[in-house]
Amino acid sequence: MRPEAVAAVAPLQGEVFGNPSGSHRWAREARRRLDDARDVVAEAVGARPSEVVFTSGGTEADNLAIAGVLAAAGGRALCSATEHHAVLEPVRAAGGRTVAVDPLGRVDFGALEAELAEPGAAPVAVVSALLANNELGTVQDLAPLRDLLDRLAPTAVLHTDAVAAAAWLELPARVAPAQLVSLSGHKVGGPQGIGALVVRSGTALAPILRGGGQEHERRSGTPDVAGAVGFAAALAATVAERAATVARVEALRARLVAGLLAAAPDAVVVSPSAAADRTAGTVHVCFPGVEREALLFLLDQAGVGASWGASCSSGATEPSHVLAAIGVAPELAAGALRLSLGWCSTEADVDVALGAVPAAVRTLRGAVVGGSR
Amino acid sequence: MRVLVMMSGGVDSSVAAALLRDEGHDVVGVTLKLWGGESDSGCCSISDVDDARRVADRLGIDHHTFNFGDAFTEHVVGPYATEHAAGRTPNPCIECNRHIKFAAVDERAQALGFDAVATGHHARTTTRADGSHRVARGADPAKDQSYVLHVIDQPQLARTLFPIGHLQKAEVRRHAAALDLRTAAKPDSQDVCFITKVRGRASFLGDKIPLTPARVVDGAGVEVGSVPAVELVTLGQRKGLGLAGGAEPRYVVDVDRAAATVTVGRGADLLVAEQRVTGFRWAGAPVVGPVQVQCSAHGRPEVATVELVGGGEAVVRWAEPQRRVAAGQSVVAYEGDEVAGGGLAS
Numbered sequence: 001m002r003p004e005a006v007a008a009v010a011p012l013q014g015e016v017f018g019n020p021s022g023s024h025r026w027a028r029e030a031r032r033r034l035d036d037a038r039d040v041v042a043e044a045v046g047a048r049p050s051e052v053v054f055t056s057g058g059t060e061a062d063n064l065a066i067a068g069v070l071a072a073a074g075g076r077a078l079c080s081a082t083e084h085h086a087v088l089e090p091v092r093a094a095g096g097r098t099v100a101v102d103p104l105g106r107v108d109f110g111a112l113e114a115e116l117a118e119p120g121a122a123p124v125a126v127v128s129a130l131l132a133n134n135e136l137g138t139v140q141d142l143a144p145l146r147d148l149l150d151r152l153a154p155t156a157v158l159h160t161d162a163v164a165a166a167a168w169l170e171l172p173a174r175v176a177p178a179q180l181v182s183l184s185g186h187k188v189g190g191p192q193g194i195g196a197l198v199v200r201s202g203t204a205l206a207p208i209l210r211g212g213g214q215e216h217e218r219r220s221g222t223p224d225v226a227g228a229v230g231f232a233a234a235l236a237a238t239v240a241e242r243a244a245t246v247a248r249v250e251a252l253r254a255r256l257v258a259g260l261l262a263a264a265p266d267a268v269v270v271s272p273s274a275a276a277d278r279t280a281g282t283v284h285v286c287f288p289g290v291e292r293e294a295l296l297f298l299l300d301q302a303g304v305g306a307s308w309g310a311s312c313s314s315g316a317t318e319p320s321h322v323l324a325a326i327g328v329a330p331e332l333a334a335g336a337l338r339l340s341l342g343w344c345s346t347e348a349d350v351d352v353a354l355g356a357v358p359a360a361v362r363t364l365r366g367a368v369v370g371g372s373r
Numbered sequence: 374m375r376v377l378v379m380m381s382g383g384v385d386s387s388v389a390a391a392l393l394r395d396e397g398h399d400v401v402g403v404t405l406k407l408w409g410g411e412s413d414s415g416c417c418s419i420s421d422v423d424d425a426r427r428v429a430d431r432l433g434i435d436h437h438t439f440n441f442g443d444a445f446t447e448h449v450v451g452p453y454a455t456e457h458a459a460g461r462t463p464n465p466c467i468e469c470n471r472h473i474k475f476a477a478v479d480e481r482a483q484a485l486g487f488d489a490v491a492t493g494h495h496a497r498t499t500t501r502a503d504g505s506h507r508v509a510r511g512a513d514p515a516k517d518q519s520y521v522l523h524v525i526d527q528p529q530l531a532r533t534l535f536p537i538g539h540l541q542k543a544e545v546r547r548h549a550a551a552l553d554l555r556t557a558a559k560p561d562s563q564d565v566c567f568i569t570k571v572r573g574r575a576s577f578l579g580d581k582i583p584l585t586p587a588r589v590v591d592g593a594g595v596e597v598g599s600v601p602a603v604e605l606v607t608l609g610q611r612k613g614l615g616l617a618g619g620a621e622p623r624y625v626v627d628v629d630r631a632a633a634t635v636t637v638g639r640g641a642d643l644l645v646a647e648q649r650v651t652g653f654r655w656a657g658a659p660v661v662g663p664v665q666v667q668c669s670a671h672g673r674p675e676v677a678t679v680e681l682v683g684g685g686e687a688v689v690r691w692a693e694p695q696r697r698v699a700a701g702q703s704v705v706a707y708e709g710d711e712v713a714g715g716g717l718a719s
Contacts, residue, residue: 293439297485300437318440364484 001234002189002343008233009191012226019222021214034225037232044235045162045181046172047198053218054196054228058163058184059086061197064208064219065159065180066090066126071206073157075125078115080107081325082136086182087128087161088321104272105138105326109148116152126157131174131181132165135322135338137271137282139169146177157203163187163195167238167342168246168279179203183235185227189343190234194227241343249280249341256283256339256350263358270328270336283339286328290335290364298360299337304353307338374488375399376534379474380429380436382421384556386493387428388545389536391552393491394432401487402429402436405478407445407469408567428554439481441473448472450567454581460630461701462607464521464670465565471524479529489532494518497538498530499711505657506530507711513541520670523705523715527656575605587633589614591623597637603628606635608699609643644694650704653679653687653716660713664706666691668698668718679706679714687716 001009012033018026020034035049042049055061066077067090077096079087082105088098100111107129116124127149132139142160149156159180162171166188175181180203185194199205199218211220238245260267260283268286272278287295299306323333339353378390380402393400404425422438429436449468456463474492482490495511496519505527511517525533537545549557564570568577578584584602591597598615600606606614610625614637626643627636648668659681665674666689676692689704698704698718705715 291481294481294484297437363486 001186001191001230002237004237005190005230005234009226009230012229016225020225021212021222030225033229034223037225037228040232040236041183041196041228042198044166044171044239045175045183045198047181048201050216051198051200052196053199053215054194054223054231055219056193056224057195058084058161058182058187059195060219061182061184061195062086062128062159062161063090064197064205065182066094066096066128067208068205068218069126069157069159069180069203070094071208072204073125073155075123076121077126077128078112078124079128080105080130080140082133082138082322083128083130084134084161084163087130087159091128101325103326104277105133105136105322106140107145109144112145112148113152116149116156124153124156126159126180127153128159128161130164131160131162131178132169132279133282133322134164135282135320136284136326137164137278137280139165139276139278142174142177164282165279166235168242168281170242180205185231185234188231188234188238190231191227194224194231196231238343245343246280249343249345250275252341252345252347252350253280253283255347256341256353257285259350259354260285260357263354264361267361268328268332270323270326281341281345283341284323285337285339286323286332287335287337287361288332290361292334292336294364295335295337295360298363299356302352302356302360304356306353306357307340375401375486376489376491377478377482377485377487378402378491378536379478379493380404380425381493381562382424382428382556382559383493383562384549384554384559385495385537385545386425387554387556388540388548388552389491389493389534390429390434391432391548391554392536393534394434400432400434402426402432402434403478404436404438405473406438406440406442407473408450409442424556424559428556431552431554439478441477444477445469445473453565454578456701457578457604458582460604460628462699463701464703465567467521467524467703470521475522475525475529475533479532483532489534491534491536493537494522494535495538495542496522496535497710498533498535501657503657507656507713509538509712510707510710511535511538515671516542518670519707519710519712520667520703520705523703523712526654575602578602578604585630585633587635589616589635589637592626592636592638592642600635603630603633603635609696640696643696645697646691646694648677648689648691648695648698648704649719650679650687650689650716651719652685653681653704653714654685655681655714656712660706660708663692664708664713667705667707668695668702674707677706685716686719 016029018030020031038049038052042052077091077094078099079091080101081098082101099115100108102108129140146158158178160178161182162175163184166183179200181198183196186192207218209220214220266288271282271284376393376398380386390402404422426436449465453463453465479490495513495516497509499507499509508519508522510519568574584604587600587603588596589598606625606628608625611622623637624640625635626638663676666677667674675695677689679687679689681687700718702718703715704718706713
C-alpha cells in the first residue's frame with residue numbers, strides 16, 4: 001500500500017470504530033470519515049459525491065453495474081471480448097454477448113453496430129467496455145463509443161471498468177461519456193477489499209445486495225470505513241503524482257522492453273507500442289517456445305513476481321481470453337508474460353527483471369530433457 | 374536434492390512431502406490441475422488444492438499449481454472415451470502416470486532444475502546390481518500401487534521417489550496426525566477423478582461417444598437380458614446385465630459390438646491357457662522362466678511365463694488356466710516384489 005493509505009487507515013483500526021449508519025457521536029465520526037473519502041473519490045473521477053457507491057472491490061462494482069441495470073431496465077447486456085472476468089461472467093450469466101475487438105483490443109465498432117441491430121433481439125440495456133485493459137494496457141476512447149450508442153441505442157447505459165486505468169489516466173475527462181464507472185482500491189495503492197461504482201444521477205440501477213439500504217439504497221451492508229478511507233488516500237496521492245509517475249514509468253518501461261527484446265529478439269510484445277494507445281505500467285510479452293507456467297516458476301524463484309493472463313481460484317494458469325480475442329496464436333500465447341510497473345517501481349526493479357527474465361527464458365529453452373513421451 | 378513432490382491434497386502425498394523435508398531435501402510441492410469439468414471434490418478440485426497448499430504451509434515448503442489440463446484431456450480423458458468406443462477397458466490412472474505424472478511433469482521438473490520428482494504412491498523403487506531400477510510393491514499389501522506404475526521407464530525411474538512406500542497406511546496416517554496435518558483423517562480417493570459419483574460413468578461417456586443398447590444371450594444364443602450400452606460392458610463382468618437371479622453366477626464371456634450382443638456363461642468359460650498382450654516392455658533384460666502376473670490393481674498374481682513375439686506383442690502362458698483379461702487392462706509381470714514388465718491386454 002501507499003504510505004499515505006497506511007497512515008490514513010491506522011486510526012480506523014483503533015480509536016475510530018463507529019458504525020457510520022448510527023446516530024451517536026462515534027457513528028457520526030465514522031460517517032464523517034466515510035463521506036470525506038467519498039468526496040475524494042468523487043473529485044478524482046469527476047462525479048458528485050452522491051454518485052459514488054462504495055463496494056467490496058472492482059468485481060462487485062462490475063457485477064452491480066451489469067446485473068443492476070438489467071434488473072432495473074430489462075433488455076440485453078453486451079461487452080467487449082477483452083473485458084475482465086468480473087464483467088464477462090455477469091454478462092454471460094445474463095445471456096449477454098461479447099463484441100469482437102480490433103488487434104489492439106479495442107471494441108470493433110462494426111461488430112458492435114451489428115450486435116445493436118440484431119433483428120428481433122431485446123433492446124440493449126447496458127454496454128461495458130474497459131477503459132484500460134488489465135492484461136494489455138490498451139486504452140479505449142469512450143466518447144465515440146457513447147456517440148455510437150446515442151445513434152443506435154440511446155437508452156443503453158455505458159459502463160466502463162476503470163480499475164486498471166485509474167493509476168494512469170486523467171479520469172474525469174476519460175470517463176465522462178460513461179454512466180457507470182468501476183474502481184478498485186488496491187490498484188491505486190490502497191487496501192484490498194474496497195472499490196466503488198460511480199452511478200451517474202439519472203441512471204436506473206437496482207441493488208444486488210439488499211438489506212439496510214446503505215449507500216443510497218444501492219449497496220446494503222455496513223460500509224468498510226477503513227477501506228474507503230485508505231482507498232481515498234491512495235487515490236488522492238495517485239492523482240497528485242500522476243503526471244510525474246507516468247513520465248517516470250514510461251522511461252522504465254522503455255528500458256524494460258528494449259532490454260527484453262535485446263536479450264530475446266524473437267519475443268513479441270503484444271501490448272500496444274504507442275504511448276497514446278496504452279497505459280504506462282503494463283508490458284505483455286510472449287516468448288516463443290517457452291511455457292508460461294515454467295517461466296513464472298523460475299521468476300518466482302528469482303524474486304520476480306510476474307503474472308500472465310489470469311489465475312483461477314485453484315491457482316492454475318489458464319490461457320488468456322484477451323490474447324485469444326486479439327488474435328495471438330495459441331502457441332505464442334503459451335509463452336505469455338505480463339510484467340507490471342507501478343508508482344513504486346524503480347530502476348533497480350527493472351535491473352532485476354532484465355537479469356531474471358532472459359536468464360529464465362534461456363534456462364527453459366536450453367533445458368535438456370531426457371524424458372520420453 | 375531439489376525435489377518436486379506432487380501433492381494431490383491427500384494424506385499419502387502430504388506425508389511424502391513431510392518425509393522429504395525431514396530428510397533435508399529442498400522440497401517444492403505442486404498440485405496438478407488436470408480436469409476442468411465436474412469432480413466430486415468441487416470445481417477444479419479446489420478443495421484438494423486448498424488441502425495441499427495448507428499442508429505445504431504447515432510444512433514450511435513452497436507450493437505451486439501447474440495446469441496440465443490440455444495434456445490430461447489429450448492423453449487421458451479423450452482416450453478413455455475412444456477406448457471404450459473401441460470396446461476396450463482402459464485404466465485412466467495408468468495413462469495419467471504414463472503421459473502426465475512421470476512424463477510431462479517430470480520434463481517440467483527437469484527444465485526447472487529439480488533433481489527428482491516424488492509422489493505419495495504406495496510403492497518403492499529398488500536398484501539392481503547393474504544399476505538399473507525397478508518399481509517394487511509398497512510395504513502395505515492392501516494399498517500397494519506398483520501395478521499402476523509399471524509404465525515408468527528407466528531414466529524416469531532413476532529420478533523418481535516414493536517416500537511413503539515403506540510404510541503401512543496406518544503409519545502414514547499416524548505420521549500425518551503427529552504433524553497435525555489437516556489431511557490426516559481425509560478419506561482415500563477412489564474411482565476415476567474426472568467422473569463424479571452422482572453422474573457416473575455411463576452419463577460421462579454418453580456425452581462423448583454413442584452408446585449402443587445390446588442383447589444379452591447365453592451360450593445357446595437364447596436372449597436372457599439386455600444392457601443399455603454395449604460400450605460399457607467388460608469381459609468377465611457379473612453385475613448390471615439385467616439377468617434374473619440363478620443358481621450359478623454368470624459372467625460376460627464375449628462382447629460383439631458389431632452385432633450389439635453380449636454373451637454370458639460360466640466362469641469356467643473364461644479360462645484360457647494364454648493371454649495376448651500389446652506394448653509389453655521388460656523393465657530390464659527379458660525374464661526367462663516363471664514370473665508372477667497380475668491383471669488388475671489388487672488382483673492375485675498368478676504364475677506364468679512371458680514371451681515377446683515381435684512388434685511389442687507378447688504371450689503370457691499361464692501355469693494354470695486363468696480368466697481372459699479385458700482388452701486395455703494392464704498385465705503386469707513381477708519377480709518377487711519387483712515389477713519386471715508390463716503391457717496392455719489385447
